[in-house]
Amino acid sequence: MNIWKSEIVNRAIGHWxxxxxxxxxxxxxxxxxxxxxxxxxxxxxxxxxxGGGFDITARIISTPLAExxxxxxxxxxxxxxxxxxxxxxVANAPPDGYTLIMGTVSSHGINPALYKKLPYDHxxxxxxxxxxxxxxxxxxxxxxxxxxxVGEFINYAKxxxxxxxxxxxxxxxxxxxxxxxxxxxxxxxxxxxxYKGSALFMPDLLSGQILAICSNIPSxxxxxxxxxxxxxxxxSAKPTPRLPGLPTMMESGVPMEVIVWYxxxxxxxxxxxxxxxxxxxxxxxxxxxxxxxxxxxxxxDARPSTPDELAAFVRVETARWQHAVKASGATVN
Numbered sequence: 365m366n367i368w369k370s371e372i373v374n375r376a377i378g379h380w381x382x383x384x385x386x387x388x389x390x391x392x393x394x395x396x397x398x399x400x401x402x403x404x405x406x407x408x409x410x411x412x413x414x415g416g417g418f419d420i421t422a423r424i425i426s427t428p429l430a431e432x433x434x435x436x437x438x439x440x441x442x443x444x445x446x447x448x449x450x451x452x453x454v455a456n457a458p459p460d461g462y463t464l465i466m467g468t469v470s471s472h473g474i475n476p477a478l479y480k481k482l483p484y485d486h487x488x489x490x491x492x493x494x495x496x497x498x499x500x501x502x503x504x505x506x507x508x509x510x511x512x513x514v515g516e517f518i519n520y521a522k523x524x525x526x527x528x529x530x531x532x533x534x535x536x537x538x539x540x541x542x543x544x545x546x547x548x549x550x551x552x553x554x555x556x557x558x559y560k561g562s563a564l565f566m567p568d569l570l571s572g573q574i575l576a577i578c579s580n581i582p583s584x585x586x587x588x589x590x591x592x593x594x595x596x597x598x599x600s601a602k603p604t605p606r607l608p609g610l611p612t613m614m615e616s617g618v619p620m621e622v623i624v625w626y627x628x629x630x631x632x633x634x635x636x637x638x639x640x641x642x643x644x645x646x647x648x649x650x651x652x653x654x655x656x657x658x659x660x661x662x663x664x665d666a667r668p669s670t671p672d673e674l675a676a677f678v679r680v681e682t683a684r685w686q687h688a689v690k691a692s693g694a695t696v697n
Contacts, residue, residue: 402462404435410441416533425655443534445536446535448471453465463630495667504576507593532577541622565579627677639671
């Protein structure tokens, strides 16, 4: 696919490259052992454009993380392909701890089920460090849509097949798959308009160029509070205290649950001492009362974990999204 070409080198060299890079990384680490990692700025790659809830979360944790390390954390936004461009970049980066990804349910859960071929292996090419956070999506519409709940939205969509445009943060994003699941389960015909990040579709939603989205809470709360968009339901299994009185999709008669999650991964073969230091730093930051308060204000739940817990979680999510993507009928060549 052309979307990958600008971001990846030829992967035909195979996985021996990771082993060779690991030897180099270990040699460098041993030589610099007197100076604990990190000794220079660390790049944190994100798979979305600046401004959305995902980007906000990354910036909330990056400041205290930089203070803990004594080194700058550089946010590198590489939107596209449901986080796949960012994931491919990090999968091919030197495994020395200086290039990390904040992966998501899209890059490390949905993409392996959605794409027939991926230029990265979401399990073999990465070393799990820690979960970061989770947040549900919210189905919301432009105020011009005559619907105050999910049932009314479905009825309106059925009465106007192909006329409702919905935006997402890109093909394969949880925002895209949430709406595709709704289409499949409700039997409606609405049209996907992909963007390169949730912040980029908001102007079109606010102006009525698109009429619906299913996006994460942090990016929507200000517009919901200002009544510039109308929330219909939350995609979590339980209602969210951030939007009191808003029903879940299941309570609204649509049996779907989608939770967006964020997690830190390093390239495979990153030295264990580096991974251990990364995990210790993230654990301290994510358990900080100040960070938890700031995340909570954005509608985000902090979810620190061990590397093993994250690895197991990714395997469970992979299986879950295999079923969900199949049910939705969505696919990408």
